[in-house]
Amino acid sequence: MSEPKQVVIIGGGISGLTAAYYLQKEKQNGNLPIDIQLLEASDHLGGKIDTVQRDGFTIERGPDSFLARKESAARLAQAVGLGDQLVPNGTGQSYILVNGKLHPMPSGSFMGIPTRIRPFLFSGLFSPTGKIRAAQDLVKQKKQIDGDQSLGLFFRRRLGNEVVENLIEPLLSGIYAGDIDELSLQSTFPMFYDFEQHYGSLIKGLRKKYPMKKPKKGEKKPSMFRTLENGLGSLVNAIEDALDPGVVQKNIQVNHIEKHKEGYHLLLSNGTVQEADAVILAVPHFAAQRMLTQYEFMAPFKEKNATSVANVAMAFDASAIKKDIDGTGFVVSRNSDFRITACTWTHKKWPHSTPEGKVLLRCYVGKPDDQEVVDLSDEEIVEICLRDLNQTMDITERPDFSIVTRWHDAMPQYKVGHNERLETITGEMKEHLPGVYLAGGSYRGIGLPDCIDQGEAAVQQVLDYLQ
Numbered sequence: 401m402s403e404p405k406q407v408v409i410i411g412g413g414i415s416g417l418t419a420a421y422y423l424q425k426e427k428q429n430g431n432l433p434i435d436i437q438l439l440e441a442s443d444h445l446g447g448k449i450d451t452v453q454r455d456g457f458t459i460e461r462g463p464d465s466f467l468a469r470k471e472s473a474a475r476l477a478q479a480v481g482l483g484d485q486l487v488p489n490g491t492g493q494s495y496i497l498v499n500g501k502l503h504p505m506p507s508g509s510f511m512g513i514p515t516r517i518r519p520f521l522f523s524g525l526f527s528p529t530g531k532i533r534a535a536q537d538l539v540k541q542k543k544q545i546d547g548d549q550s551l552g553l554f555f556r557r558r559l560g561n562e563v564v565e566n567l568i569e570p571l572l573s574g575i576y577a578g579d580i581d582e583l584s585l586q587s588t589f590p591m592f593y594d595f596e597q598h599y600g601s602l603i604k605g606l607r608k609k610y611p612m613k614k615p616k617k618g619e620k621k622p623s624m625f626r627t628l629e630n631g632l633g634s635l636v637n638a639i640e641d642a643l644d645p646g647v648v649q650k651n652i653q654v655n656h657i658e659k660h661k662e663g664y665h666l667l668l669s670n671g672t673v674q675e676a677d678a679v680i681l682a683v684p685h686f687a688a689q690r691m692l693t694q695y696e697f698m699a700p701f702k703e704k705n706a707t708s709v710a711n712v713a714m715a716f717d718a719s720a721i722k723k724d725i726d727g728t729g730f731v732v733s734r735n736s737d738f739r740i741t742a743c744t745w746t747h748k749k750w751p752h753s754t755p756e757g758k759v760l761l762r763c764y765v766g767k768p769d770d771q772e773v774v775d776l777s778d779e780e781i782v783e784i785c786l787r788d789l790n791q792t793m794d795i796t797e798r799p800d801f802s803i804v805t806r807w808h809d810a811m812p813q814y815k816v817g818h819n820e821r822l823e824t825i826t827g828e829m830k831e832h833l834p835g836v837y838l839a840g841g842s843y844r845g846i847g848l849p850d851c852i853d854q855g856e857a858a859v860q861q862v863l864d865y866l867q
Contacts, residue, residue: 404433405866408666408676410654410691412440413447414848415839416682417639418476418855420647423862432863437674438643439666441653445640447841448810449848451633452803456755458631459713461805463848464750464762465489465625465632470849472856474626480638485630488623490751495730497738498525498566502730502792505567507621511589512568513559515606530562537603542596548816551588552581558602570731574742576846577707577811579768587814629752632848657691659833678835678865680858685812685842697828700821704842706809708774709766712785713746714799716759722794730792739773740765740788758800763789778804812842837861 407423409416420438427434444450448462466473474486495502506523508516514534521531537558551572555564569580576583585593595605628634640648653669657679666674681688689701718724729744744762747754754760763785765773773784782802789795822843829836839854 402433404435405677406663406675407434407436407678407680407862407866408664408674409436409438409680409682410666411447411682411687411840412438412442412445412648412650413682413840413851414449414636415447415841415851415855415858416440416680417445417636418852419680419682419839419858420643421476421480421639422856422859424643424647426859426863432866434866436644436647437676438648439652439654439668439674440648440650441669443650445648445650446633446636448807449632449636450805451631453631454801454803455715457713457715457758457760458629458750458753459746459760459803460627460631460762461711461713461803462807463632464744464746465627466848468624468626470847470853472852473849476639476852477628477635480635480642482628482635482638485628485634486626487629487750487752489625489627489749490728491621491623492748493727495725495727496525496567496570496733497730497736497792498733500736500791502725504727509567510606510610512563512571513592513602513606514563515603515610525566526562530560530566533560534563536560537601540601542600544597545593548584548586548819549593550581550816551583551585552579554585554592555580558596565735566733570733570741573734573767574731574764576814577709577741577766577768578813582813582815584814584816584818587818627750631753654691656693657836664836678837678862680837680839680855680862682839682855682858684809684840686809688838688842692833695828695832697825697832700825701842704815704821705813706842707766707768707811707813708771708806708808709764709811710774710781710804710806711762711764712778712781712802712804714761714763714782714785714802715754716761716795716797716799718757718759720795720797720799721759722796723792725793734767738788738791739767739770739784741767743785743789761789774806774808778802812846835862835865 409419416438420436423436426432450461452459494505503525506519508519514520555568572580595602599605654666655669656667658665663677664679668674685701685704689698692698728749731742732738740763742764746760746762781804837858839858841851844854
């Protein structure tokens with residue numbers, strides 16, 4: 401019997417953990433004799449997933465959910481025994497803060513794009529001129545564009561500036577923490593370009609692809625997101641528990657990767673060398689470039705930037721909130737003077753996260769042009785959030801406690817041309833670094849299901865390479 405192949409996964413975020421879990425399944429099923437090693441530079445697995453349990457609250461310091469329609473995350477949760485702990489989000493009115501006032505999100509909108517006319521016409525978010533301009537999407541000629549374009553350019557062309565600035569931009573910038581006039585359409589929402597080409601209209605395309613029925617009186621809209629009863633950290637723990645002893649090694653950084661005649665040598669921070677027949681780089685783009693600095697084709701990863709963000713969870717007694725707004729939260733238009741970018745009323749969006757009689761708010765800061773806010777003290781960030789919140793809510797007391805979380809260089813920016821640059825790099829890797837594969841939020845999607853999909857894809861690439 402041949403010696404088992406050595407597969408090393410670098411990075412213990414959700415992409416790396418997914419790869420380790422499904423590779424182990426392949427090994428257990430007898431599909432390939434392999435030894436698996438997952439190396440994580442810190443003492444924390446899960447990457448940006450970080451759940452805190454405190455005083456009966458379940459608080460997410462990173463992502464709080466995943467899209468239900470992207471099935472890989474729920475499938476993974478079920479595979480590790482957490483299927484019965486999946487929880488849908490509480491639904492309710494969400495808002496956009498424009499010109500100092502909270503406006504209800506028009507019902508029937510998808511990522512800010514209207515699919516029903518009546519709620520859009522009666523919205524106070526737009527002037528009559530802005531509404532007429534957006535309606536031109538229904539008759540405006542499609543424009544064939546070779547190559548990529550920015551989200552901002554595309555949506556302004558289809559729907560006009562008002563809809564972009566007051567509705568689409570706050571939503572999309574909240575997801576990517578970036579400037580939509582620089583972010584790539586083809587790397588983020590290529591389906592919108594396809595709608596324009598196939599249907600001649602975004603609105604028509606959305607109506608066909610995602611038909612939204614008008615809710616009956618008193619009926620709540622369907623839940624789009626899922627999380628786990630004990631937080632997303634429970635998924636990380638369950639995957640780690642499912643892995644064989646010795647697979648995971650924490651506090652070990654890979655400093656350099658060298659190609660040898662027989663596979664690869666990984667130079668580790670503890671002074672040792674790890675041999676590998678195949679490598680999954682489940683790390684941010686700048687870390688991948690640092691490990692492979694000898695290859696010029698990796699240089700674009702050094703130039704690609706990532707923004708920093710921070711969030712603060714604040715717990716209150718319900719009596720402290722004098723102006724309790726019916727809804728799940730709001731995003732902030734970038735032409736406002738607020739420093740927060742959004743606020744989730746977590747106790748309403750995720751009722752299981754908060755004890756009875758308590759309130760949990762989560763605010764976000766860190767606009768692309770306000771990066772310095774991330775490095776302010778905890779106290780300063782809390783004060784900024786309370787000051788902004790009190791322009792829309794009447795909070796009479798200090799929070800019982802607050803938890804500030806900073807994510808430095810954590811939001812990779814998929815700028816125009818991202819897909820082409822990535823294809824060039826992965827093509828060079830296939831030629832010069834066979835058996836080395838990329839997975840994670842820097843590459844083909846930042847949401848949890850996207851990262852899980854990439855971990856699964858990397859497993860298939862390893863199997864194809866080693867078999």
